[in-house]
Amino acid sequence: MNVRLRDGIEIPFGDGETFVADATRPAGDVNFVSHAHGDHLYDAPPETALWSETTAELAAVRRADEPVPAGGGHPDVRLLPAGHIPGSRAALLEDGNRRILYTGDVSTRDRFFLSGFEPVEADVLVVEATYGRPSYEFPAQADAEARIVEWLQETRPTPLVLFGYTLGRAQELQRLVERSRRDGLYVSTAIAEINAVLERCQDLAFDAEVYDDDVDLGPDDVLVLPSQTTRLAFVDAIVEATDAITAAFSGWAVDDSYRFQAGVDAAFPLSDHCDFTELLDLVAAVDPETVYTQHGFADDLATEIRSRLGIEARALKRNQSTLGDF
Template sequence: MAPGVQLRDGVEIEFASGERIVCDGVAAGTSTTEVTTVVSHAHGDHLVDTASEIVASELTAALASVRQSECDPETITHPAVDLIPAGHIAGSRAVLLTDPETDRRYLYTGDCRLSDRLYLDGFDPVDADVLILETTYGDPTYRFPAPEKTQHRIREWLAQTMDDVVILFGYALGRAQKLQVLLESTARSRVFITDAIAELNTVIESHRNITFHSQRYTNDVTLQPGDAVVLPMQTARLGWIESLVEATDAITAGFSGWAIDDSFIYQRGVDEGFVLSDHCDYDELIELVTTVDPERVYTQHGFTETFATRLTRKYGYQTQALKSNQSTLGDF
């Protein structure tokens, strides 16, 4: 088979020599010892629970050990692989792969964001011949306000609701930490988090120059006006959360790029929605592509077909939307 890019369990890049490197997955039909496994960041849909060795940042490996109790991967290096801060969450990395025989450069972004946000620097794209790009928000509908504007709006809302208990929902890894940082810049003196978020905080604090001052929420805590609770997004509709909201008359808010849709608050069952995202919006995706200026762009996740089509029609790039188990260009 000719060298190239395939989407299977993860994104598989094959060099001219036949060597394979798999990003955020395991090569089909093989054990992880037969390929090099790269993990871009520690969100569950990108982790590889069967790999004992991974190319990843030290922070990503440490977070993986917490998120997957039976997995304690060792970080290794590879001469053809360079890791570049991706601006998605703490420890996240884009992956630059250079074929040693052809010098062809493949840039796999993983999840990424160009904008600086709070304690995270944005992704600084590099030149590559082939770009493999996540397109979660690859539709023109998804154009986000500048991060500073969103942060200001959140702080204003937190000030306006000082007489209330507020419950904030965001991903346990990434959004939850940013919400804690935002809360620390307000007059709220008590911020509570779950055990899961606290464990992730501890790992991040041990690798980054940042300290979170939140307290663990327990059944013994009596919430008072002005208190804030940060919870994982997926807990929003759990029975005990609904009971907590009812007992404290709390105001709830969700934080996501999807909050740009009017339906977000109804779908997530929250009172307020804020466009706080760790992914590139449509305009940042266009900027990323034009900065890298590759010969070919592969799109994955989200609006793959939409974004690939617009890149070709408007900008003239050769594009392919990745689909699982493609083996030749004719399968695209």
């Protein structure tokens, strides 16, 4: 089995076909897009893509200057809900008597409007390793959500500026703000565009208004912004004018230093990935002969899988293939 990390993950299967996952310039016989986060979405679109309808709709917004690939299917590839963000999928390849599972980004936790990934048995597993070190253990989901809602209530009557990924985290934060019963909820234009797609495709509803220069944040209002905007001048201006408190939300927040790296007043662990223990549990449930790790702490996770589970595991390195090349 020659699994390669090149431009995306390449997996040969069937009668000489190549399955390519999450490439910037997909050029496989089967081109799979696991979800619509920018680091997994194409820059140059293929003619056809294997993806969920929600991911296709999101791609039309996030790659608005590019034609949207036609949806495709393959009789030997089955898509499974990955539990990462709306529309995310894992792919199970049936190659004769061998089953190959590519998870993409994955979470096994049920949360908000998402059901966690349900592992299936496979002979070969290609799994993400974003939080593939033992130090990355998240609090129980219910506890994490309750603590955030409690903080949202404790900080009244002061406006808040919350930061999260435009797709996925920002929608979760809106749900948490709604639970806190604060008066006003505003989002950036980019987040509002994602909200609109999810309302159309996922039978979800979001009550946030779009923030612009004409909005004056009141003492009970909350503004949700993309995570990459924490240090921008317009955020500084909002904070200076309103005395708003800022907060960021990420799995990386299990490390106390994250708050200072993000440049915010508070930080809370909230993730759309598996933590370390959940990754090991996922691997054990799949029960593969071979594991390839990628995208994150790949070397660390491969080492832990070998030592704790006794399963052959290697970190994928760009342009290397087969276990003998590692």
